[in-house]
Amino acid sequence: MDAGNFCTKPIGYRWRSSTPFIVSCIAIALFTETFLYGFIVPILPEILLERNHVGPSDLQRVTYQILTLYGAVSMASSLFIGELADRAGSRQTPLILSLITALVGTLALAVSTNLWGVFIGRIIQGIGGTAAWIVGFATLRDSIEGSNMGKASGFIQGFVSVGALSGPAFGGLLLELTGYWFTWGIALLLLIIDIVMRVLMIEQRSFKTDCCGSQVGGQGETNEYSSLISDTSTRSYDSLKDDDPEPKHEITALSFYRIIFSQTRVVTALLCSTTYAIILASFGTTVPTHVKFSFGWGSLATGLLFIGLQGPAIVVSPLCGWLRDKVGTKIPATAGFLSLAPLMWLLGAADQPQFFWGRDEGSAKAVYIAAAIGIGIATNLLSSIGTFELTAVVDALESQQPGIFGPNGGYSRIYSLSGLSFSVGLLVGPLLSGALAESIGYYHMNTILASICVSMGITAFTFLGGKASLEIYGPGREEE
Template structure:
């Protein structure tokens, strides 16, 4: 989506700063509904809810493609976030229920591979369509693909549900998650304009904190909570979830920043197609390294792989932090690859640690926490990166610096923050030292990491044949 923002901005007359909510809003809605949509599938039928998610996705694509204002695009993307989260949650449940043993692993590996290919091809395809059909073309094609998926899934998938599960759904918890996250992200994005101690900013903070307390109060009392608060006493789960959040946040922040920087005429001045092509080293790096991760984790331990991955990512971001207006595209290639390889190394074992740290009965809940963390990380980091980028650009231009220099300064500042977050990921890996899981468990579970990678896709094709995924 980030690759389309300059074109949408030009067509609708909406600033790119405002349109970042098309990226952030998608992730916020996904974070709010990812667990609930999975629960709805368990209760009312996974196939039925999966197809409803596809139908909602089609509707959102058509709505966005027909939009003539930036606000309409943002609203459509928020709706699309709910659809995407539903497709992810129920699609994975369908795969795990329909297969067992090696076939289950193979099915989820194919799921991860498809996600990785989509991530690699997405910026390039989006760039091509913007150049030849306008930005609307991508959403029309997405709508057609989703309709085809609806037809195939209708005939190919058998209905399934969890007959023993309580039919209680924590709708209030879903609302409170949205009310906790949205105001704080809004305050982050608008703080420079409103003032960090202004009334609107403080109101957002108060609403967010109050909603957070209300969420905790509610989760302690509902029959089937959205989040089992007892899981938060699990140090491994908390640390691995924080690592997942950081990883998803930094890679999404990077994609957002570079999509804008590469296309800006005062920076590299690329066309959307060229910018999409320029992002391929990052996505290809993720695809290439992912099959190697399970065996690497088995050899040296998952926590070491997580720490190494975040360290490499931090170095990559630090290199970008020295960006100068004179840099050509080739100067970005190596740090892009480093960031991608680091993310590929840390993502799988962190996901594995999250699911391996709980009992079989809690795997579904732990996976839900991990998925929510990815969406939260993507939303918060994108908003933070956008705020830093635009604020530094404004400050530098006000100080008399030319636009090319201001743009480089904005990218550098945001990259240093992403580097700092990556170093925090290294610290999260060290928290796993006192709670080390068996290496075999981590390696096998790393193969299932593709099941939890909507905002940071990888593939698990390098897993051992004997591995079996935890069942929900």
């Protein structure tokens, strides 16, 4: 009799370890992190002016510093978090710790009555949020086959978009209708729900070894849970040749990054992710000011415009994820950047009098809105490109040399690289777009961004991998 039969499985073992529940846990957690990122924006004046006694003349400067701090913390901590997460014995503990950290940071922001407390709270919140993203996607990869990564990430991206849209709206509405502490109570409740879900979740990869130490669902053995396990050793790539089937010793951290960055696909994917973030960040920096002075739009109209920019992701993002699963990243990324180019140009040209539509205010507004909605659709082709491509590269390397990146496969480290590249774009985007808009004008700024999109489309087509392009070459084959 199998020794595993003497082991008692936890209550709710089946549903707690099911792929839908795990994906739901990750989706809700990342929704919460995105929700909290924007939730604070309408509450900041209350925090700074009323509770922390910041002068009105300093409000804009301090607000910018606090909002920028989140991205800076993410950049500074992501690689360190990825390294630690890949060396942890399980994903669950880092997942729970990340949410507890975010909870502590959020609570510090809420109760602070000194400005230094606000900054410390935002730093802690940034570390927790960054860890949640990195470990969340690594857990997702442990729970599903690589061929379904696009659909799963697209589904999650839809939740993230809902969080991005609803965070500022709910923050402002709750503050006005219910008061300061009830508003923060809702945010803290969301984090507590996340923590409870993480405690309930059982990692699928832990089923490979049962509680008595014997293999569950191992070679030649199947059970009712075998179909839930994503066993990387069963992945096959026709274009890969397993020259040495013996597992390799785990390489050093320096060798890991040397191997990863030797792949042109990786560098291209990270560059795509950074450019995508630059484009997204440019909207928040330049659009509100432009539409105010060009069209006379106030905060309500501007908010509705941003729904046009972000809202399509709720529906389109899962479809784009399915497309990436079918054809790889090359075609979606190329199409995304090349379709963005004319739309970005049109966004800048909407009110230009040298074009016939720009001579009539109604036509100019219609063109601007149409371009914004088009951008909101096209950008979904670019979301998760870095995550998806880096996953494919590590999958292929692990299939070629099993265990080369350690027992956790190096996924937290590559997702930290993807997050870092995106954070760089979020930091560079406002600086670049703001400087260009001020020096050469909004139209010419958008023309330059459109040109960058064309260049990136060509680069993506040249270097990114398609569905059948899984060959790993160069130092990735070297013995470490």
